[in-house]
Amino acid sequence: MWALRFEAVGKTYRVGGAGYRSLREDLSARWRRRSPASTDRRPLRRRVALDDVSFEVDEGEAFAVVGPNGAGKSTALRIAARVTAPSAGVVRVRGRVGALIEVGAGIHPELSGRENIWLYGAILGLTRPEIRRRFDSIVAFAELESALDVPVKRYSSGMQLRLGFAIAAGVEPDVLVVDEALAVGDARFQVRCLERMADLVRSGTTLLYVSHDLASVEAVCRRAALLVDGRLHATGDVASTLGAYLAWVESSGDVAGGSTAAVTDLAGRTNPVLAPGDGLVVRLSLPPDRGAATSVALGIRDGHPWNLLGALGTVPPGREPVVARCHIDSLPLSGGVYQVWASVDGTEGDGGWRQLGAFRVEEPDRPARPLWLPPVALTHRWEWDDR
Amino acid sequence: MDPTARHELVLTPGAAITARRAGRELWAARDVVRAFAVRSLRIRYRQAALGALWAVAQPLALLVPFAAFLASDVDRPGAAPYAASALAALIGWGYLSSAVTNGAGALVNEAFLVRKTWFPREAPVLAAVLAPLVEVTLGLGLYAVAGPLLGARLGWGLVTLPLLVAALAIVAASLALPLAALNALFRDVRHALPFVVLLWLFVSPVAYPIERVTDEGRLLYAFANPAAGPLDGFRRVLAEGTWPDLTLLGASMTTALVVGTIGHRLFRRLAPTLPDLV
Numbered sequence: 049m050w051a052l053r054f055e056a057v058g059k060t061y062r063v064g065g066a067g068y069r070s071l072r073e074d075l076s077a078r079w080r081r082r083s084p085a086s087t088d089r090r091p092l093r094r095r096v097a098l099d100d101v102s103f104e105v106d107e108g109e110a111f112a113v114v115g116p117n118g119a120g121k122s123t124a125l126r127i128a129a130r131v132t133a134p135s136a137g138v139v140r141v142r143g144r145v146g147a148l149i150e151v152g153a154g155i156h157p158e159l160s161g162r163e164n165i166w167l168y169g170a171i172l173g174l175t176r177p178e179i180r181r182r183f184d185s186i187v188a189f190a191e192l193e194s195a196l197d198v199p200v201k202r203y204s205s206g207m208q209l210r211l212g213f214a215i216a217a218g219v220e221p222d223v224l225v226v227d228e229a230l231a232v233g234d235a236r237f238q239v240r241c242l243e244r245m246a247d248l249v250r251s252g253t254t255l256l257y258v259s260h261d262l263a264s265v266e267a268v269c270r271r272a273a274l275l276v277d278g279r280l281h282a283t284g285d286v287a288s289t290l291g292a293y294l295a296w297v298e299s300s301g302d303v304a305g306g307s308t309a310a311v312t313d314l315a316g317r318t319n320p321v322l323a324p325g326d327g328l329v330v331r332l333s334l335p336p337d338r339g340a341a342t343s344v345a346l347g348i349r350d351g352h353p354w355n356l357l358g359a360l361g362t363v364p365p366g367r368e369p370v371v372a373r374c375h376i377d378s379l380p381l382s383g384g385v386y387q388v389w390a391s392v393d394g395t396e397g398d399g400g401w402r403q404l405g406a407f408r409v410e411e412p413d414r415p416a417r418p419l420w421l422p423p424v425a426l427t428h429r430w431e432w433d434d435r
Numbered sequence: 436m437d438p439t440a441r442h443e444l445v446l447t448p449g450a451a452i453t454a455r456r457a458g459r460e461l462w463a464a465r466d467v468v469r470a471f472a473v474r475s476l477r478i479r480y481r482q483a484a485l486g487a488l489w490a491v492a493q494p495l496a497l498l499v500p501f502a503a504f505l506a507s508d509v510d511r512p513g514a515a516p517y518a519a520s521a522l523a524a525l526i527g528w529g530y531l532s533s534a535v536t537n538g539a540g541a542l543v544n545e546a547f548l549v550r551k552t553w554f555p556r557e558a559p560v561l562a563a564v565l566a567p568l569v570e571v572t573l574g575l576g577l578y579a580v581a582g583p584l585l586g587a588r589l590g591w592g593l594v595t596l597p598l599l600v601a602a603l604a605i606v607a608a609s610l611a612l613p614l615a616a617l618n619a620l621f622r623d624v625r626h627a628l629p630f631v632v633l634l635w636l637f638v639s640p641v642a643y644p645i646e647r648v649t650d651e652g653r654l655l656y657a658f659a660n661p662a663a664g665p666l667d668g669f670r671r672v673l674a675e676g677t678w679p680d681l682t683l684l685g686a687s688m689t690t691a692l693v694v695g696t697i698g699h700r701l702f703r704r705l706a707p708t709l710p711d712l713v
């Protein structure tokens with residue numbers, strides 16, 4: 049039995065048209081377009097955010113939507129949460145939807161934390177006794193006991209996120225919709241959120257989840273859909289969908305200025321699936337028109353915007369290479385999905401980092417990495433004594 | 436919970452939902468209306484030093500120039516003193532103007548929530564219409580003290596007071612719903628509204644009794660200005676000690692219901708686009 053169904057859903061935004069208008073601007077814009085002397089014949093531009101997207105999420109299933117930035121993931125979630133209406137197709141939802149679309153969604157800045165729990169609980173369809181019953185556990189989860197009567201506008205973004213998530217998850221919705229908002233929270237809260245989501249799924253809640261943190265997608269969800277440019281590229285179990293995502297990243301791998309890149313395993317296969325401890329080869333072309341490169345930095349990430357592991361290559365003086373190749377003999381990574389990033393002549397800060405490709409590490413005895421386990425693994429060996 | 440018993444929600448492009456579905460969803464969300472109303476009262480008085488005294492200060496302040504400059508022109512033999520009857524109408528008017536003004540701004544003021552969550556979009560508008568009922572209650576409390584001092588007459592017509600308040604709330608809601616949606620679309624509404632409300636005060640029987648309109652024109656007047664019937668009722672039951680004129684009241688309510696039906700239709704048409712507009 050499905051809990052959420054997208055049937056050939058499309059969404060188009062009017063670019064420049066939406067927004068707060070004044071009647072005069074509207075009338076004069078219409079007049080300009082009509083009058084024969086006008087040279088302003090710009091048609092209303094439209095941006096397609098979703099196009100013919102169909103998928104079905106079963107009751108009690110954890111379903112992820114993955115894809116690059118601007119692929120329409122958030123739009124899909126906003127439609128599922130009824131915040132915005134589809135432009136085409138039909139969306140069907142069974143049961144009460146709790147949504148955390150972004151930091152502060154459903155949270156009113158002028159209200160205190162306590163008032164927000166009452167208001168958002170009511171918006172999500174809870175009666176007052178139902179809210180009263182859940183109130184303490186929501187406050188406890190958000191860890192906001194001391195700030196409960198302070199207006200939310202004085203909260204830090206992390207506190208706002210904790211409150212928003214605690215309410216959305218605390219009302220025990222039939223369908224929980226969570227967008228990538230979680231990235232704002234500190235690491236400990238992120239793990240608690242993911243555990244809470246997993247708990248809700250175990251007790252029968254349907255989850256629709258969007259995140260760039262592919263490790264958490266793998267840990268929490270069983271099925272996923274890949275969106276690229278508003279179109280559905282793949283649906284299926286998490287492993288195959290993430291595989292399709294990696295293949296897509298690989299095929300569109302492109303570093304600044306038309307250079308190309310390839311991420312392969314030691315045998316030269318692209319889109320590699322590795323075992324823990326396997327090696328990797330990264331090849332990167334350096335277009336000569338950008339001047340001679342002096343250094344190349346590589347970073348490996350798990351979806352967060354920072355490098356877990358890195359390698360810095362300095363071009364020997366006098367050389368003007370057009371291709372850089374980095375051989376990594378062994379990767380100390382646990383199971384999960386990782387991306388390879390590079391920066392040519394990178395400056396300090398986040399200067400010039402681009403994604404080159406991605407790969408997967410699979411551990412034969414463990415399908416998904418537990419949430420508490422960091423991606424970088426120790427090189428180690430256990431010994432067990434019975435006495 | 437039995438999974439098959441869960442309510443199925445169908446979301447389709449653009450088209451407005453039916454009035455019936457809107458009503459059902461609004462009823463299911465009555466706690467949301469209440470939460471919005473409680474909230475708006477809290478926010479309004481949280482940082483106001485005089486607090487709810489504002490509710491009685493406004494009609495009293497308006498009464499001073501009215502009584503000073505108009506009493507001699509308007510006072511009629513046999514009627515209750517001008518100050519008593521003007522204050523009665525001012526209390527009703529104070530409610531009406533703040534209900535319409537706040538209701539028209541409700542969606543734009545809730546932009547933060549409208550953009551990110553779903554709830555029946557009527558909820559904040561109706562909450563803004565209902566919240567000032569607290570003030571009208573305080574205003575009537577003021578009248579219980581000041582009315583007799585100003586020479587108001589007591590009568591059994593007072594029992595119809597709740598009906599008259601409800602009639603004013605219906606008039607306010609019928610105008611606030613379309614104005615709130617239009618305000619999201621065109622900011623002109625916000626600029627025009629204070630001026631239009633002021634104009635409305637002058638063409639309503641507040642500073643003068645409805646008898647200033649000719650006998651033949653009075654019914655047409657009550658049709659044209661839906662505030663006229665209920666405000667005239669306020670004056671009759673509070674100051675004159677008589678019963679409200681049901682013909683005038685009926686005429687005003689007919690207009691309010693027609694405007695409200697059309698206005699709500701417009702509201703439902705615009706509602707799905709609101710998150711992209713506010």
